[in-house]
Amino acid sequence: MAIVDVKTEITGNVWKILCKVGDEVSEDDPIMILESMKMEIPVVAVENGVLREILVKEEDTVTEGSVVARIEA
């Protein structure tokens, strides 16, 4: 069991969180949608596993490269 960080590739605002802690996720499933400069950009699961932590809430600003969630793979 490894804990894997989910990082955002862009700077933006958290628009919608689509999953909750404890959800099973598959690789490439969207966990949340960010909004940046009039674009909506999903943050996706990097591996199959269980979502253990969500480190942001809706309307938060996140910066490129920051960890927004953790998956137990």
Next chain:
Amino acid sequence: MLKKVLIANRGEIACRVIRACRKLGIASVAVYSDADASAPHVRQADESVHIGPSRSAQSYLDTEKILAAARATGADAVHPGYGFLSENAAFAAAVAGAGLTWVGPAPESIRDMGDKQNARELAIRAGVPVVPGSPRLSADDAQAWQAEAERIGFPLLVKAAAGGGGIGMRQVFESGQLAAAVQGTQSQAKSAFGCGDVFLEKFIPKARHVEVQVFGFGGRAVHVYERDCSLQRRFQKVIEEAPAPGIAPQTRQAMQRAATALAESVGYRGAGTVEFILDVASGDFYFLEMNTRIQVEHPVTEMITGLDLVAMQLQYAAGELHGMEQADISSHGHAIECRLYAENPEKLFMPSPGVLSRFDFSALDEGEARVETGYEQGGEITPFYDPMIAKVIVHGKDRSDAVARMLGALRKIRVEGPRTNLHFLEACLEHPGFAAQDVSTGFIAEHGAALLEATKRAAQAAA
């Protein structure tokens, strides 16, 4: 005479309108959100009013807050810029209803052109060509869609009548593929929208985006020449030029006539743009839509004609400009505009907000390029708004001169902090296809790999 204009916008266009106000001796009022508290447009205006949080919905899109700001400052007119509320008919009506002058066309014109189907019908009525297409068809009525397909010709697109986007859309290149495509679109449309109706539309494999600037005076309208805006990524324009290169004189004139005919047929008032899609193979052009506002790319038109379109908007709204003769408008040389975006060309043009640790145009010589921006060094580009951070515009004696001037100007610009498309712009201008006037809306996608390689080379050369 207008005394004080409130600009319901931000960024470069707010700065542009403030400049036009100053030139005409009109006072200006800026509005700003939390994110823009220290933005240049706030300082440049004579007065400014804070209108709310950073999110546009609670600030720049909030009609009540903007009208309250106008009342509080005693403004007698509102200029909407582009984007935000500029093509919102209800806002235009609310401005007029509050006893203020609306710097834009009548709310009815905004509404008529905002509805795509209605705009298409107005174009047909004005004798303006539209993309050949069928009415809504039942997928079960094979006789009807076969007859329509023959009338329209191949290649064509089968589209779902419900929905607005490309869901279920299929390309058909010859009649043998038609039945399967109609059935495919029908079943997809049925599951997505609950309605399986389809329509057919002519497919234009290689198209250019050419638009005509118009200025309407009620029953009469003039054209202010055309612009080519074919270079786009994600349906957003990147490089625009005027005049549109490599178009037969009779096609150019027909487009200009079509644009003024449409504007006149609806009694259009003020600055507007009639957009066309130009079929590169046949040279035929078709109406796309009419934008009832000033456009981002208006400066290229100003550079070739010497007109100040924003000042004209203000003077017309004030009742000081009564008409213009077509013969008094002439075009000289060639102008190009490059849009500088805070985005990463290597990552599918993903947005790249951040602090502008360097934003330096100081190496440009006097008159070398016109730079329109709403940002400054040290300022922050936030995720809340559009990624465009500057427009660079040059004028040359002909197209190749303008390209050379633009490349010279771009190479003197230094931006650090966010990633930008600066070197990607150089790559586009240096591409042999651009020099050969072989532009189309597919240009960036088609030459993607080569453009990215050239972007890296340009970045290395600048380092």
